[in-house]
Amino acid sequence: MYTSKIVGLGSYVPENVVTNDDLSKVMDTNDAWIQERTGIKERRHIKKGDGNTTAVMGVKASEIALERAGLKPEDIDLIVFATLSPDMYFPGCGVQVQEMMNMRTIPALDVRNQCSGFVYGLSVADQFIKTGMYKNVLVIGSENHSGGLDMTTRGRSVSVIFGDGAGAAVLSRSDKEGHGVLSTHLHSEGAHAKELALMGPSTEHWVPALIEENPQEDIPYYPYMNGQFVFKNAVVRFSEVINEGLQSNGLNTTDIDMLIPHQANLRISQFVQKKFQLSDDKVYNNIQKYGNTTAASIPIALTEAWEEGKIKEGDTVVLAAFGSGFTWGSAIIKW
Numbered sequence: 001m002y003t004s005k006i007v008g009l010g011s012y013v014p015e016n017v018v019t020n021d022d023l024s025k026v027m028d029t030n031d032a033w034i035q036e037r038t039g040i041k042e043r044r045h046i047k048k049g050d051g052n053t054t055a056v057m058g059v060k061a062s063e064i065a066l067e068r069a070g071l072k073p074e075d076i077d078l079i080v081f082a083t084l085s086p087d088m089y090f091p092g093c094g095v096q097v098q099e100m101m102n103m104r105t106i107p108a109l110d111v112r113n114q115c116s117g118f119v120y121g122l123s124v125a126d127q128f129i130k131t132g133m134y135k136n137v138l139v140i141g142s143e144n145h146s147g148g149l150d151m152t153t154r155g156r157s158v159s160v161i162f163g164d165g166a167g168a169a170v171l172s173r174s175d176k177e178g179h180g181v182l183s184t185h186l187h188s189e190g191a192h193a194k195e196l197a198l199m200g201p202s203t204e205h206w207v208p209a210l211i212e213e214n215p216q217e218d219i220p221y222y223p224y225m226n227g228q229f230v231f232k233n234a235v236v237r238f239s240e241v242i243n244e245g246l247q248s249n250g251l252n253t254t255d256i257d258m259l260i261p262h263q264a265n266l267r268i269s270q271f272v273q274k275k276f277q278l279s280d281d282k283v284y285n286n287i288q289k290y291g292n293t294t295a296a297s298i299p300i301a302l303t304e305a306w307e308e309g310k311i312k313e314g315d316t317v318v319l320a321a322f323g324s325g326f327t328w329g330s331a332i333i334k335w
Contacts, residue, residue: 002173003176003181004171004172005171005174007070008068008071009068009303009306010061010065010068010167011165011166013164014047014164016046016050018163023159026152027153027155029160034160039265039287041288042291043289044291046144046164053087054083054085054086054142054144057144057165058083058093058097058140060166061140062138065170069170071170073101073102076103078125079094079097079140080121080125080140081109081140082113083110083142083143084295085144085147087144093110094108094109097140114295114324114327115297115321116262116322119330120186120327122139122319123331125137126171126331137170138169139171141293141294141298143164149222161292162292162293163292167298167299179335180334181332185331188328193325196225197224235275241320241329242259242272242320244330246318256278256318257315257317258311258317259278259282259284260284261321262321262323263287264292284301284302286304302317315335317332317334317335
């Protein structure tokens, strides 16, 4: 059986920086309130006219990843695109990337697992490569949150958290045993689906109803999050799925060289770091700069950690995510 190895990483965030002070001008909040609860200082938002969309940002990150991998678009055998904010309700962004990058008529798969989307996508790519079906797979996480947030005091508990951006990874076939993606571990618990969700528009609340009801305030246009409930579940599931990955590979906490958690909330990352007794140099966080970019958060953080020389050959890298669904997962990688 083959193994899969990350051979190229890339990320892209819009130039438009939105600070906590900027948000305080449009809603009742302040820098201290946001930092205390989330650790976030600023985030990036797409600006009207800058040409960015979820798919476009995914392409920009992918072009960097492909260049670093020494590959061309025609070398890619499969696109896996993870997002909760596609440019269109359908089709998904994967086919847009195929067209924008002039790729062959390869398959394009869209993953809708929100915050754990990149880990799920990585797992899909890993399985296709390990079975020998594909040689090079492009995995993308990209989000345009700013276009769908309630930027008023009513929506502040959610809207201050999220930012826009994209990250991409190229996975390629390898014959080197004991390196690359060692294992992935995925879970879900739909009983809590509505604790972090966007209820509409949906097929249960479709276009005719929206037109008829507009502009009633109770239409669920904006995301809802039961923050405390999500936090309590996240810290438990993060720990469980990290331990699951370590145990399946005969590893201990002390074997972790770099943990890259989904950038949901700095307080969650700090809780997990403390539980696993990891030093600051073994956990990478960038939520302070970008906010929560959902499916894009892990590939952006992974790219930056690698660019900064914090990940080197032979390191044991752990990716872990938890989010809407609830879904969660981990990946154990020998770099």
